[in-house]
Amino acid sequence: MTSESRFLTGPELVRLCDFLYRRTGMLFGESKRYYVDRRVAERVQATGALTFSAYFPRLLADHAESELLINSFTVNETYFYREEHQLRCLSQSLLPEIIKSKRPGDRIRIWSVPCSTGEEPYSIAIWLLENWRLVDAYHVEIVGSDIDTEALRRAQAGAFDQRSLSRLSDRLRDSYFQQADARQWHIIDDLRQSVKFSSVNLIDRSSVAAEGQFDVIFCRNVLIYFDDAARSLAAGHLHDAMLPGGYVCLGHTESMGRISVRFKTAQFEDAVVYQRSSDQ
Structure with missing residues (x-):
């Protein structure tokens, strides 16, 4: 130009x-x-x-x-089952650790932030229904948040094109979506209503605090757009939004070790994640 x-x-x-x-x-x-x-x-x-x-x-x-x-x-590049290895880690490693301190019927809170147009939190819901045998034994609450209010509107509507669904098998697509027309699929109402959505700004402490605390946070591919000061601020807010012993999953190019000393690195078979100490 x-x-x-x-x-x-x-x-x-x-x-x-x-x-x-x-x-x-x-x-x-x-x-x-x-x-x-x-x-x-x-x-x-x-x-x-x-x-x-x-x-x-x-x-x-x-x-x-x-x-x-x-x-x-805002950048809303996303699709269902993106970074699937973290979903495997969630069901095979993180949740088994988390329920060691819970009883059947207790609440487990999972946060997708930023959630963009909803593919990530809905993916978490589908994955747990398909892959975690204890999903009905606990009260699992999934929240999707974003600063982009138009993306949130689309997430709540639950309408997706074939590109968003391209990583899903035909069985999963047919089980959890209804075809509206040649180009659009609607997520089934039971699943759409199982995910709550809210507007959140990661660098605004009160905005983050309003969501309460979570056992697992998916915060992928947003901190790369921040400078060091904003990353540190957001990391502090994420730390405070985690229950003691909780985990945060970042994007594959991101590392909390370079941002904040308040988390410890947790290496599992499927993914590297970051944990808030249980005594903090």
């Missing part, structure tokens, strides 16, 4: 990126100018503002508009 075609001036880009960082922890800058310019230009045009300088005060004052802008910057 040439300087003549840039939508934001240099100072405007700095102001906008600072706004996004303070609100989300996501780090943007000159190296991602095209990505930023295009999304901001779309929102400015949608509001009828003529310039960024006219749009920015509205962005600061209007929660709905800031929500729409943030939604446009």
Whole structure:
């Protein structure tokens, strides 16, 4: 993009990126100018503002508009049974450890954050129904959270295309989904209603704290978009959102060891995860 075609001036880009960082922890800058310019230009045009300088005060004052802008910057690349080895680890290793301190009928809380359009938390639900024989012996609560309110709306609707379902066998697809048309499948109501969804900002302590504490947290492929300070902040919030002895699963390129000393590395047959000490 040439300087003549840039939508934001240099100072405007700095102001906008600072706004996004303070609100989300996501780090943007000159190296991602095209990505930023295009999304901001779309929102400015949608509001009828003529310039960024006219749009920015509205962005600061209007929660709905800031929500729409943030939604446009989130990355929602996902599909069912993504990183399946962590699901195997959940049923074969993590849950057997967790129930050592629980009794049948006790609650087990699992959190998918960010959950994007819902494939991950629904995958957890399907996997446990298919692969954990004790799933009915405990009260399993699955929560999916994201900062992107449009992604959450789609997750709650439970409609998915063939690409999202491509990793599932025909049997699983036919068991847990109903075909709406040639391109779209709806998750069955019983499964859709078994997952709760909420809006959460990982760098906002009160937002995270409102969800309570969890036995297992899936927080995959989001910390890579943060700088060191935001990663440390988010890691602290995740730590506080875990029950003592709980586990967090990160993306395959992420390591909590490089972010926070408050977790210990736990090596299992199927995955490396990170644990909150039981005495913390």
